[in-house]
Structures are given as C-alpha cells and as structure tokens.
Amino acid sequence: xxxxxxxxxxxxxxxxxxxxxxxxxxxxxxxxxxxxxxxxxxxxxxxxxxxxxxxxxxxxxxxxxxxxxxxxxxxxxxxxxxxxxxxxxxxxxxxxxxxxxxxxxxxxxxxxxxxxxxxxxxxxxxxxxxxxxxxxxxxxxxxxxxxxxxxxxxxxxxxxxxxxxxxxxxxxxxxxxxxxxxxxxxxxxxxxxxxxxxxxxxxxxxxxxxxxxxxxxxxxxxxxxxxxxxxxxxxxxxxxxxxxxxxxxxxxxxxxxxxxxxxxxxxxxxxxxxxxxxxxxxxxxxxxxxxxxxxxxxxxxxxxxxxxxxxxxxxxxxxxxxxxxxxxxxxxxxxxxxxxxxxxxxxxxxxxxxxxxxxxxxxxxxxxxxxxxxxxxxxxxxxxxxxxxxxxxxxxxxxxxxxxxxxxxxxxxxxxxxxxxxxxxxxxxxxxxxxxxxxxxxxxxxxxxxxxxxxxxxxxxxxxxxxxxxxxxxxxxxxxxxxxxxxxxxxxxxxxxxxxxxxxxxxxxxxxxxxxxxxxxxxxxxxxxxxxxxxxxxxxxxxxxxxxxxxxxxxxxxxxxxxxxxxxxxxxxxxxxxxxxxxxxxxxxxxxxxxxxxxxxxxxxxxxxxxxxxxxxxxxxxxxxxxxxxxxxxxxxxxxxxxxxxxxxxxxxxxxxxxxxxxxxxxxxxxxxxxxxxxxxxxxxxxxxxxxxxxxxxxxxxxxxxxxxxxxxxxxxxxxxxxxxxxxxxxxxxxxxxxxxxxxxxxxxxxxxxxxxxxxxxxxxxxxxxxxxxxxxxxxxxxxxxxxxxxxxxxxxxxxxxxxxxxxxxxxxxxxxxxxxxxxxxxxxxxxxxxxxxxxxxxxxxxxxxxxxxxxxxxxxxxxxxxxxxxxxxxxxxxxxxxxxxxxxxxxxxxxxxxxxxxxxxxxxxxxxxxxxxxxxxxx
Ligand code: FES
Ligand code: FES
Numbered sequence: 001x002x003x004x005x006x007x008x009x010x011x012x013x014x015x016x017x018x019x020x021x022x023x024x025x026x027x028x029x030x031x032x033x034x035x036x037x038x039x040x041x042x043x044x045x046x047x048x049x050x051x052x053x054x055x056x057x058x059x060x061x062x063x064x065x066x067x068x069x070x071x072x073x074x075x076x077x078x079x080x081x082x083x084x085x086x087x088x089x090x091x092x093x094x095x096x097x098x099x100x101x102x103x104x105x106x107x108x109x110x111x112x113x114x115x116x117x118x119x120x121x122x123x124x125x126x127x128x129x130x131x132x133x134x135x136x137x138x139x140x141x142x143x144x145x146x147x148x149x150x151x152x153x154x155x156x157x158x159x160x161x162x163x164x165x166x167x168x169x170x171x172x173x174x175x176x177x178x179x180x181x182x183x184x185x186x187x188x189x190x191x192x193x194x195x196x197x198x199x200x201x202x203x204x205x206x207x208x209x210x211x212x213x214x215x216x217x218x219x220x221x222x223x224x225x226x227x228x229x230x231x232x233x234x235x236x237x238x239x240x241x242x243x244x245x246x247x248x249x250x251x252x253x254x255x256x257x258x259x260x261x262x263x264x265x266x267x268x269x270x271x272x273x274x275x276x277x278x279x280x281x282x283x284x285x286x287x288x289x290x291x292x293x294x295x296x297x298x299x300x301x302x303x304x305x306x307x308x309x310x311x312x313x314x315x316x317x318x319x320x321x322x323x324x325x326x327x328x329x330x331x332x333x334x335x336x337x338x339x340x341x342x343x344x345x346x347x348x349x350x351x352x353x354x355x356x357x358x359x360x361x362x363x364x365x366x367x368x369x370x371x372x373x374x375x376x377x378x379x380x381x382x383x384x385x386x387x388x389x390x391x392x393x394x395x396x397x398x399x400x401x402x403x404x405x406x407x408x409x410x411x412x413x414x415x416x417x418x419x420x421x422x423x424x425x426x427x428x429x430x431x432x433x434x435x436x437x438x439x440x441x442x443x444x445x446x447x448x449x450x451x452x453x454x455x456x457x458x459x460x461x462x463x464x465x466x467x468x469x470x471x472x473x474x475x476x477x478x479x480x481x482x483x484x485x486x487x488x489x490x491x492x493x494x495x496x497x498x499x500x501x502x503x504x505x506x507x508x509x510x511x512x513x514x515x516x517x518x519x520x521x522x523x524x525x526x527x528x529x530x531x532x533x534x535x536x537x538x539x540x541x542x543x544x545x546x547x548x549x550x551x552x553x554x555x556x557x558x559x560x561x562x563x564x565x566x567x568x569x570x571x572x573x574x575x576x577x578x579x580x581x582x583x584x585x586x587x588x589x590x591x592x593x594x595x596x597x598x599x600x601x602x603x604x605x606x607x608x609x610x611x612x613x614x615x616x617x618x619x620x621x622x623x624x625x626x627x628x629x630x631x632x633x634x635x636x637x638x639x640x641x642x643x644x645x646x647x648x649x650x651x652x653x654x655x656x657x658x659x660x661x662x663x664x665x666x667x668x669x670x671x672x673x674x675x676x677x678x679x680x681x682x683x684x685x686x687x688x689x690x691x692x693x694x695x696x697x698x699x700x701x702x703x704x705x706x707x708x709x710x711x712x713x714x715x716x717x718x719x720x721x722x723x724x725x726x727x728x729x730x731x732x733x734x735x736x737x738x739x740x741x742x743x744x745x746x747x748x749x750x751x752x753x754x755x756x757x758x759x760x761x762x763x764x765x766x767x768x769x770x771x772x773x774x775x776x777x778x779x780x781x782x783x784x785x786x787x788x789x790x791x792x793x794x795x796x797x798x799x800x801x802x803x804x805x806x807x808x809x810x811x812x813x814x815x816x817x818x819x820x821x822x823x824x825x826x827x828x829x830x831x832x833x834x835x836x837x838x839x840x841x842x843x844x845x846x847x848x849x850x851x852x853x854x855x856x857x858x859x860x861x862x863x864x865x866x867x868x869x870x871x872x873x874x875x876x877x878x879x880x881x882x883x884x885x886x887x888x889x890x891x892x893x894x895x896x897x898x899x900x901x902x903x904x905x906x907x908x909x910x911x912x913x914x915x916x917x918x919x920x921x922x923x924x
Pocket of ligand 1: 050
C-alpha cells in the first residue's frame, strides 16, 4: 500500500474505483463527496453513532474513522451495494416489511451491520443480533422492529409484518408499508446534507464558547485577505431584514448572528462562507473576536433569585411566560382529603439527538430565495426567512429534504436563516451542515423542570385536590417556552378527575441553551410528578396502583382541570382494563423473583398519560390537496412533513379511502411551500388528527366532483385508468376522458381540497376552557431490575396501551410507541445535557439496542368523532408515561423515591440509602 500517491484504488460495491482524496480523508467523506454514494450517512463523524457503517472486506467499520489509505486495495460495500438490479435484498425487504426504518437516517448503517452479522452467523440469536448491531444508534424506532427484521430474514422468527398493498377502500387500518420506505432502505433518500448544486459555497458558523459574554469584532477584512478562499464573512450587521427569529410573532428574540452580546454557549456569532477547504481550515482562534466574559445565569434558582442578572433586558425576573389553571377551592379540596402526598421533582436538559444534524442549502432565484432543508415546519421556515431577509413571504420557497429525525428540535430554524442570508447576498448557492458538537451546542433542548406538587385523596382513593407549580428553564431565548408554560398546567393533574385544582408554571430565562419543543412540551416532566404522588396515595389507601388510576380516570362526560367535558373518546379506563392481566401476571413474576433474589431487586410501576392533540387554545388549521393528472394518476399534495413518524403514508391511506382509490396509485409531494398548502408544523401530535382530517376532506371533495361529473350517486365506485376514470354504479358505467379536461399549472385536471381547524376555546383568566379538540390517553407498565449496591437500573419489560382513536396504520403506531418508550427510558435513566460537557454522542448517552426491552403495544380504538375515520395522534403520547412508570418500578423494587431525572446510578443509590434511613428512623 502506497499512501504517498494522490490516487488510491479500491473496490466499491464490486466496482474498481480510483479515489483522488488525500490518503487521510475519511472513507465516509470520500464515498459521499467523490463517489456520490450518499447512502452512507454521517451522524457524528467521530465513531459514536454508527450511521456511517460500511463493510470493509466484509467486516463492519465506521467509515468516518477509516482513512481512505486504509481501504486501498480492499473491498468496500455500502448500502447501495445491497440491492441487485433494483431488487431489494432479503434483508432490505425485511426492514421494509417490518417498518424497521422510520426517518431512515440510521438505516444504511443498520443494514450494513446486520449484513456483517448474517454473513458470519446466518441464524443469530436475539442476543447476537443486539450485540452485532449495538454500535449503530437509532433515535426513532426503539430498535425492536430492527431486531424483528433481522431475525425474520434469518428465519429465526416471523413477527407480524405489513399487509400486502391494500385494495381500494381498505387502506385505513391496513399494516401498509411506508410509501417512501424503499428510498430509505436502498440508500437513495436525499437528506439535508446529501445534495447541493456543484457550485455551492460552504458556510461555517463561528459560535460563542461562553455562556454569557460581550464581544467586539476585530479586523475581519484582514482575515479575508489571509484566507483567499473566503467569499464573505457575515455578522449580524449584514442581515438585510430583521436580525431576529423566534416561533412567536411577538417573541422573535433570538438573533441570527449575535451582536455585541452572547447569551448561551454555542450561540452563532459569524458566518464564514467560501470554498469548503478554506472555510474549514479557519480555526475559531484565528477569527478576531474580543471576548469580555460575564458571569452567566445558570439554573432556575439563579434566574429567579432576587436581583438576578437579567438574561434579556426587559424580561423582569427573567420570566418569559406564566401559566395558570385553577378550579374549585384548593383549600377545601385538601381539607376533604384523608391522605396527602407531596414532593419536589427535577429534570435536566435533554437533547433531541436526532441522528441527522441540521443541514441544507439555499439559492437565490431572481428575486426569490429557495431553501432545501431538513425541517419539521416548512411554512414557519418560509415566514422566518422572509422576516430575516426583509422580503415578502411569497419570495421564499422551502423544499423540505428527507428529515433524519426531529422530535420537535427541527421546528426552530437552524441553518435556514444563515444559508438564506449568504445565498441572497452572494447570489450563489450556499450549503451548510452542522457538526455534531455544533448541533448539540446550538439546538433547542427539553426544558429542565423544577416541580413542587401535592395531591390529596379520600380514604377510598378518590382524588380531592391537586396543586402544582413548575419552573421550566427556557434558556437564553423564547423558542417554545410559552407553549410549555401554557400546556403544562392543563396537563399537570394527569388524566384524572380532580375537583379542586391549582396548577401554575413559569418559564424562566437562563444562560443555558434555548429550550424548545421536545415530544411532550413539558408534559413528560409533569407526569413524573403526578404519577409519583398518585403511587404514594394509592399506597396510603392500601389500593393497588392500577386500581387507584382506574378509580380516578377521566371518563366521557367528566370535567378536566380546565373544566372541559370530553364528551366521547376518553378511554384511559379502557387502556388500564386492557393492561390488568399483564399487571397482575408481571407483579406475580416480580414478587417471585424478589423472593429468591439476592442483591438485585425487581419492581413494577405504572404511569398514565393524556395529551391534547394540536396547539393549545389556538387556531391550528391544515389544508391538504389531491390532484389527478391527465394520465389518471392521483397526487397527494401533503404539506405535513414526514420526519419518520409517517404522515406521507398515513395521509395516503386516508386520502385513498376518502377518494375510493387504491393507495398504491398515489404519488406524494411533501412540504414544498410552492406546491403544497400549509398543513402546519409536524408537532403536538397534530398531523394524523388535523392534517389527516384535511386529507379525508380533500379526498371526499375530489370524489364528489368526480361523481358529479359522471352524474352518478354517492355509492359509485371509481377506477383509475390510463387517461380516464371509469365510474360505476348500479345503473352502469361511465368513463371520464381526462385528456379532455383542462390541466392546472401542476398538470392536474381534477383537484380536491380539504381544510380542518380543530375547534378550541381560549382559556379564561383561571385557565378554564377547552384548549384542545381531543386528547390521546394511555398508560405504560415498566418492569425493572435494580442492583441496590451499584444503583444501576435495567428495564426488563414495558407494556404500553394507547388510545389512538382509530389505528390508521398499526405498524406505524407500534413504531411510534417503541420509539417513544425508548426516548422515555432515556429521559428516565441516562440523558442529561450539560453545555460544554456532553456535546457529542460519546458523552451524551441515548438508549442503545441493549437498553430497550421488549415492548408490548396495546392499541385501544375508541373513535374520536372529529378525527379522520376516528383517529388521533400518537407522537408525544408514546413518551409521556414511560419515565413515570420506570420511577414507580424503582420505588416498588427498592423503596427509593426518585425525584431527579435522569436517575443515574449515583442518584438511585443515594435514593436507596435515603429510603433505608427513613425506614430505620420510622422503626426507631
Ligand atoms: S458518523 Fe461515523 S460513527 Fe457517527
Ligand atoms: S430510523 Fe433510526 S434514527 Fe431515525
């Protein structure tokens, strides 16, 4: 092997290739940049995530850690090499059938690791599969369906898989494979970092290394002279419109590029634009910035202290927003209680850890700007870009790429205003991909919570009163802080009937990273508190924990904490009833284990949840469109971004049945703001419920028009033919010649549209009203094993029952639940973002294959009359009760009250010792 020459020969996917990259170039970059094999993904570029896994002479390696010189003369196989003549390999096919790919960004790496395993061990055990795939991280799936797929292709087991393509009228309810699944599995899907025009410049952001500082810029012209590859250096002064963004129209408090002052570590200060090599060669210390470091406000205690430094001028007491829900007479409620439980709870910053870092590119097209980005909210991106550039919204086009995971973190803009600014001013395409540490330092987080709560009940277990206050660390900028402050008091009592309630919340600014939207908007943190208190009350009443929840579960016709009466579809009790037999059997197993165990203890816990689908007390509309072109092919114009959670498929299933056409006939265009109507953001568990209803209405609208054209009755069938539609009813058959109809700009000759805005009411001064049109309910059981000496916790089993209204696609629902449980497990036991200390996927731990236990899912169908075919959302619901159930199980095992998430071993150990101390004291 000669590494001094400028070209290297190797075999890639059976083809001899010559690479001209320098010998130390990492193989992942050479494959992507030189050979355009972008199926190999880069999630961390540091050997931590496994997204870049390829086979080198048949063995899995992280291609981001292998210099190309090491691959010289050897055989490399990437995901593009798995399919033969366009036919998926059996392994890829198994992934497709099992729904093993959600966002798909980890899928190539998973497939390559599994290929290595199956080549060595054709019939692996589950343990061998977990071990062999353990180096690849997935943030979406909870791993279970990946394991199922691998064992299926090995012939070891065959769990339930997808249905054959459903025929006309049977798409809703079918276990249909993802309509966009193949591209995620064969490596052809294009994510934010995968493509850009050849002449695109590279943008790199210079960020603050300090949590709080003032700064002045030095001789930037000198830097430009020293670095001829630099095309431009932009500061906040170069922003042509408003140097600010933020999700609320009145809360645009975050600068695109900070001016004079930074408020959190990782804040953007300058954008360097030029050829990639030149821009990346500039070290931060080469950039002339004069920092004056100031004492930061870290943590909520500091932010709320008397005389605390203000993180933002004008925000008195560092308060961003407050929330309140109160009803009844809280004092009378506690007076009526025979038992009262209370406690303080804390949680940490949690990182979204989507495997795809923020990425995209932009170009100027005349007086318009076009962005191709990974996003959850293309219309919000459009509006923010127009605001930053000082142009009209109609001058901005956002074309979402595939999104490699979001979970709320890609609701806020990241690369968008920066690449738009540079492309607009330079009139050159500009691309940007955040590094992993940059992504983690700069992006929003789950709000840390500091909660004080108490709950009272009668001796027979009926809740009488609940009081809650939660402070939430919203970091330096507003992001979704007001949403958390609004949503938490509504949900803080849990899905139970409580006559007397007082729930308050405060979102406080600190010099931490901005906390934003993360699957649940503060509700998972609240669930940790309310479920712990209900466990204690159940114990004091001598009532089984599940029974206690059944006694208090909200049922149709009963009031929530905001006084809203949910008339139908409030089936928490059904979820609990469905879990009863598992609860009892698992409780017996736990007791039997503990009777013979020594050193480790097992425990079982339960957590309940509810979650309002959509925005809180706000208009929240979605519009969807369907067109049929002259060839007779239907197109769904779907503005609801699919970040892996499945709207591309769900919307097709709904639209197909509403139209009366086979789902397989549909093409989909997703999220392009020039082509699709606004379907709102993919968040708040709203897309299936809100956009799904819009898709149903669009399908019905189109169907009505077709039937009218054919002059037939409502029950006629529609058959899509080449260039014509054949409509049949009892009276016979009519053909509609599509070529004879006038086509619109998109080429459609027939179109249907549907809009749905779920009915809500504003909350009054006491937080009373109907903030959501519907709620999803559910409960999780967790079984854990605790090593009492070490404080380590292993989750052995989860049972998750969820009310989904109507299961549009059970495979997708199971996948969402698995992924939610995995993220809930991470929240409970390991995830803690510490600025400057856990800014990579090595130090910041997320659940891996070995951490996620078998998960049994139970889908409860109690149709929601407003939803599409009765359906509700599931995205946030699936995560909310997991941590609460795990903490309940730890308490059941050891007596330890877990009051801080994550319950890392040292905290669990301390809680166990504290519990023993209290027990000894009570016996003394
Ligand atoms: S990109 Fe190579 S391990 Fe993460
Ligand atoms: S499907 Fe694995 S990270 Fe999204």
